[in-house]
Amino acid sequence: MCFQCLFWLNLCIASIKKHTIILGAGITGLSTAHYLSLKNKDFIVLEKKNRVGGNIQSIQKNGFTFENGPNTVLLNNDSITSLIKAYDLWDVMSKPKESAENNRYVLLNSRLQLLPRNPLEFLKSPLLNWKQKLRLFKEPFVAKHNQNTSVAEFISKRFGEGILHQFVEPFVTGIYSGNPQNMSAKHTLKLIWEAEQEYGSVIKGMIKKERKAKAKMFNFPNGLSQLTDAMANKLSSQIQYDCTIKSIEKSGDDYIIKSTDDTFSCQKIISTLPAHALSNYISDENLKSELNAVEYVPVDVFHFGFNKNDIKNQSQGFGVLTKPSDNKHFLGILFNSRIFSHISPKDKELFTVIVGGSRQKELCKLEPIDLENIVVKELMDLMECEQTPIFSNHYKYKKGIPQYDMNHQSLVDTIENFEKNNPNFHILGNYYNGISVSDSILKANNFVKINY
Numbered sequence: 486m487c488f489q490c491l492f493w494l495n496l497c498i499a500s501i502k503k504h505t506i507i508l509g510a511g512i513t514g515l516s517t518a519h520y521l522s523l524k525n526k527d528f529i530v531l532e533k534k535n536r537v538g539g540n541i542q543s544i545q546k547n548g549f550t551f552e553n554g555p556n557t558v559l560l561n562n563d564s565i566t567s568l569i570k571a572y573d574l575w576d577v578m579s580k581p582k583e584s585a586e587n588n589r590y591v592l593l594n595s596r597l598q599l600l601p602r603n604p605l606e607f608l609k610s611p612l613l614n615w616k617q618k619l620r621l622f623k624e625p626f627v628a629k630h631n632q633n634t635s636v637a638e639f640i641s642k643r644f645g646e647g648i649l650h651q652f653v654e655p656f657v658t659g660i661y662s663g664n665p666q667n668m669s670a671k672h673t674l675k676l677i678w679e680a681e682q683e684y685g686s687v688i689k690g691m692i693k694k695e696r697k698a699k700a701k702m703f704n705f706p707n708g709l710s711q712l713t714d715a716m717a718n719k720l721s722s723q724i725q726y727d728c729t730i731k732s733i734e735k736s737g738d739d740y741i742i743k744s745t746d747d748t749f750s751c752q753k754i755i756s757t758l759p760a761h762a763l764s765n766y767i768s769d770e771n772l773k774s775e776l777n778a779v780e781y782v783p784v785d786v787f788h789f790g791f792n793k794n795d796i797k798n799q800s801q802g803f804g805v806l807t808k809p810s811d812n813k814h815f816l817g818i819l820f821n822s823r824i825f826s827h828i829s830p831k832d833k834e835l836f837t838v839i840v841g842g843s844r845q846k847e848l849c850k851l852e853p854i855d856l857e858n859i860v861v862k863e864l865m866d867l868m869e870c871e872q873t874p875i876f877s878n879h880y881k882y883k884k885g886i887p888q889y890d891m892n893h894q895s896l897v898d899t900i901e902n903f904e905k906n907n908p909n910f911h912i913l914g915n916y917y918n919g920i921s922v923s924d925s926i927l928k929a930n931n932f933v934k935i936n937y
């Protein structure tokens with residue numbers, strides 16, 4: 486027998502054969518696995534770490550329950566509803582307090598300022614002057630964009646600078662930790678962009694489009710990991726942990742995946758890895774360079790626990806977001822124990838302070854203890870608290886949140902082109918077509934419906 490035949494014979498005997506291999510056990514990989522298991526498909530999930538969840542990381546410590554990654558998930562599609570029900574978690578879900586659903590703050594002169602909750606509050610709000618408020622009425626008469634533009638240009642052209650700085654900058658900070666000057670309007674403000682394109686005006690479009698009930702947010706008593714852990718328990722024999730992938734190669738109709746310990750072969754690969762991780766295994770130069778160009782901004786997450794009696798400012802709500810002109814050393818603060826009741830004992834409070842993103846990259850280079858000292862002072866000043874925290878915790882995402890920048894369409898086109906040329910290599914992930922946990926679950930469900 487020739488050497489090559491021996492090599493392939495050896496590979497066939499030694500390799501673990503599966504129809505489908507999913508790379509990564511974050512919420513996208515786990516959801517894809519869930520939907521494949523409903524169809525009794527033959528698959529395995531390869532995960533680099535010894536735990537599932539990826540960005541979703543809930544921790545219970547000193548009586549507090551907190552999240553390093555996502556804190557709230559929106560119940561905004563049927564896929565997420567049915568997924569929660571499938572793991573018997575529907576009845577135990579933590580629902581937010583009403584004040585947390587309605588009250589969001591920005592800063593005005595370094596103090597908490599409630600965002601308007603209805604048209605009357607908008608007209609009365611001190612966040613905009615009369616000229617800036619009246620500018621809103623001009624929006625239906627502004628010509629629509631005939632090509633994609635930045636979030637900053639889109640909003641200032643349609644609504645004026647006031648709305649951009651007071652409302653949209655904090656919003657973009659809250660979801661993407663991004664810079665509106667560089668972010669793609671078409672991909673970041675998808676619904677607003679589509680309303681403008683279809684109706685020539687965002688306001689007209691929003692009035693004409695079917696009004697959906699406001700999506701509810703949720704968490705679980707043990708944190709969001711309660712969902713990913715339940716999924717991992719059910720899928721346990723189909724997840725390979727501590728699996729560091731070395732290479733992915735095509736061999737005839739199959740793919741051969743080599744990890745440090747094993748060799749796998751499969752007909753279909755579904756990558757749910759972050760763009761920078763996937764690029765290590767891609768030989769297609771176009772895709773490799775597009776994946777490497779996706780910017781993941783750093784994020785430092787601090788948790789601070791206090792005795793409730795030590796905090797004078799009892800403004801109830803979801804939290805506060807900042808804009809560059811506030812000159813603060815944080816992007817936002819979540820009022821966790823004022824959102825959900827499972828977060829802390831009744832006589833304690835927990836806040837999550839988020840630093841970084843595209844506007845505070847330099848701060849993420851500081852020693853965590855130095856950064857902590859800066860932000861805890863700002864938090865205590867804002868919440869009028871004279872006693873230092875009774876508890877603190879820190880987590881760093883060196884590569885945190887992918888940015889949907891002005892190059893985004895080129896990334897999407899390149900991925901689509903790659904998938905056309907490699908019909909059994911599929912690419913999912915939060916760096917395109919939606920960044921949230923609920924987007925990730927919906928995308929996984931739609932993907933399995935179309936491809937299996």
Ligand SMILES: Cc1cc2nc3c(=O)[nH]c(=O)nc-3n(C[C@H](O)[C@H](O)[C@H](O)COP(=O)(O)OP(=O)(O)OC[C@H]3O[C@@H](n4cnc5c(N)ncnc54)[C@H](O)[C@@H]3O)c2cc1C
Pocket residue numbers: 508509510511512513514531532533534537538539540541553554555556557558559728729730757758759762784786882885886913914915920921922923925
């Ligand atoms: C700080 C922060 C706050 C957020 N807040 C919210 C929020 O409040 N609400 C919301 O809806 N969304 C939020 N998001 C976004 C949301 O968390 C993510 O978009 C979502 O969790 C992404 O899931 P994923 O499975 O696509 O990717 P990931 O969670 O990144 O999972 C990828 C998986 O692949 C594994 N992996 C990586 N490299 C390899 C390799 N070479 N081989 C094998 N496995 C590998 C990783 O270990 C990981 O398990 C937040 C994100 C961050 C970072």
